[in-house]
Amino acid sequence: MILSSAAGAEDTALLVDTIRAAVGRTDPADGRSERVYRDGPVDHDLWSVLGREVGVGALAVPESFGGLGTSYATVAAVLETLGAELTRVPVLGGVVAAGTLARCPEHPLAGDLLTGIAAGTRIVATVIPGDGLDSPGEGILRADDTDGAVTLTGTVHFVLDADIADTVLVHAVDRRGALGLYAVERTDLRVERMETTDATRSLARLEAAAAPATLLTDRPEPARVRDLALVALACDSLGVARACLDAAVGYAKERIQFGRLIGEFQAIKHMLAEVAVAVELADSAVAHAAWAIEEGTDHDLAEAAAIAALTCGDAAGLASATNIQVHGGIGFTWEHTAHLYYRRALSSSVLWGTADDHAQRLYRLATGRSDREGGTPSSEPAREAATALSATEA
Template sequence: MILGTTPADRADRAMLVSTVEAAVDRIDPADGRSERVDRDGPFDRDLWALLSGEVGIGALAVPEDRGGLGASFADVAAVLAVLGAELSRVPYLSAVVATAALTDAPASAVADDHLGRIAAGRTIVTTVVPTADTDVDFRADGTGDTVVLTGTASFVVDALGADVVLVFASSPNGVTGLYAVAAEALSRAPMPTTDATRGLSTVTADRAPAVLVDPNASISRLRDRALVALACDSLGVARRTLDDAVGYAGSRVQFGRAVGGFQAVKHRLAEAAVALELAETAVAHAVWAVEAGSDHDLAEAAAIAAIVCGEAASRTTADNVQVHGGIGFTWEHTAHRYYRRALTNAVLWGSGDDHAQRLYELTADGQARVDPDTVPRPAVALSS
């Protein structure tokens, strides 16, 4: 199912997108961005202060009754795509995932306090996202206000700049819960990464004090929400790099004609455009699944979006490098930075093969649950 929107919704969303784009252009314009990435690293504090404080993008996904704006996930997805298109070095992906985890948790003073701070732009919260339901790397000991966590996890997004880290941990009786841990109580070591615009870290807890946020947290549901958010980021990357490639192909003249007129180039770009259309559709379906679908719908839509958007971003970023020719291979050009983001997105929280296997299992499970007596039979026998 594809998400439907009214003209008013689209107009409001376009205004939101324009506001975010203007904010990025004000603080982190495209000119000189590569130099700023190399100089300042994967976190632009000035841009985040503007986006989370004045623009208020952190409040979009937080329900109104818990201190936020209660916007639709379609609005959140649009912002994620814009920030992906700009390779913005802000912890919005982390904020969206953490908000999903805290919103699904039972209402409590701890959860509501974190949600309110995220909405106001006063706190950066990240989440250790397991790649499988059984992949819980932390152990919780103790009860009540004396719980401590022990364990290690890698590939944690935005951990270095976070104030709070949400962690899935199993208790001695085998129950998995979601815990909030002050980042200063954890050891956080930056990981060498392909993508310099997104920080990844190894997080270690050695009997770190923690607070239980959700005693019955669903790892699979949170991972699906995280995959949808990541797919939106990849969609933005694919859009921008295809636009860049088409623009360059139409203006670069070789042998007396624009290179976009050569068959090898235009066929490459046409195939990339098809991949982008598939990604647009996959994200639209995933947004619907987040807002109105069942957990099974969300799981299928998340797997599809992860596969399709990952492939689209990988294709368009590689094509962008190729279409730009020699200049596209230089460190000074931004093409390689988009290619690196696509490479990272394609394996963060699971590879394409992982998502394809899960989609197969979900489909097989769905077929197993169908009552054969309810399946319509053809009116006539099929000939052999």
């Protein structure tokens, strides 16, 4: 690991430059589309560099477990950078897992997992619970305890990095209705990689059939786990949005049509200005969410996560679509990376809830209602999310 500390704006900028240089050597933009569809949604060579040599996995891990314990602002900058480069490495999932495990450090296994994440030698995936936290089916399994042996049963879909993970964290309900956070080894699960819209991200279906598990804590915080996941995903989406804006602006400054740079046309100017405003709003939302994680209350984090998810998801969708438009014919080609950014934005916008879900949750938080007072949600957002995640090219 070449990092010894990563505190302050200067160190964060140096870290970001280091990551960009590593990505440029291992997974340069030229030919990236071909490599994505040839090698799949995991770049093992790049992960070896970023995880073990650079040590990005250690950023979100407390120092007591071999990590760097950096501020979330630094973590956010790294996630944004990785999103901007469409990296196929399990850093986003590792950040969520580290934040989850850090809340139960008294368990020996949790400490071992944190140490492995920091060293880049262990990949830990997390099943993100849904809004319906009372029953299995929303990212929550069933736990059975027979003579002291705990097993999990159930099926969950769209689990990030599950097919390459060593260990999976999952919430489960026992026969008494008590919720707990469990760790289960991937080898004890049936794992099937799903073919999804986004070819740069690994999502899988997990099936547990009396899988041996270890209870990490009987006082889990599923809402916080979900909020941490939403903020991390928002950072990734901000990177996508900023990269698409930069690409579109750069192309508009060099493409000549009808004897003029296309950036001089009012229509193009207005499109790019709209994206620029959306990116700035997303940047502010991420900064607020980073503050909420470190200093805010649970309510502050819930609001900030919903705002960041909504704002960054919209910004990434608008920026990636505009990028394709500005590039014109070349933006629609298979060889160009524009469609990869669009697919990443589309997948992220529904991965752990749709924009409508986040807006409704924000309304309930702002009006003082609990999530369970909001009524029964429509099945349309669920169908929309499944379609966006599962759709494949014809």
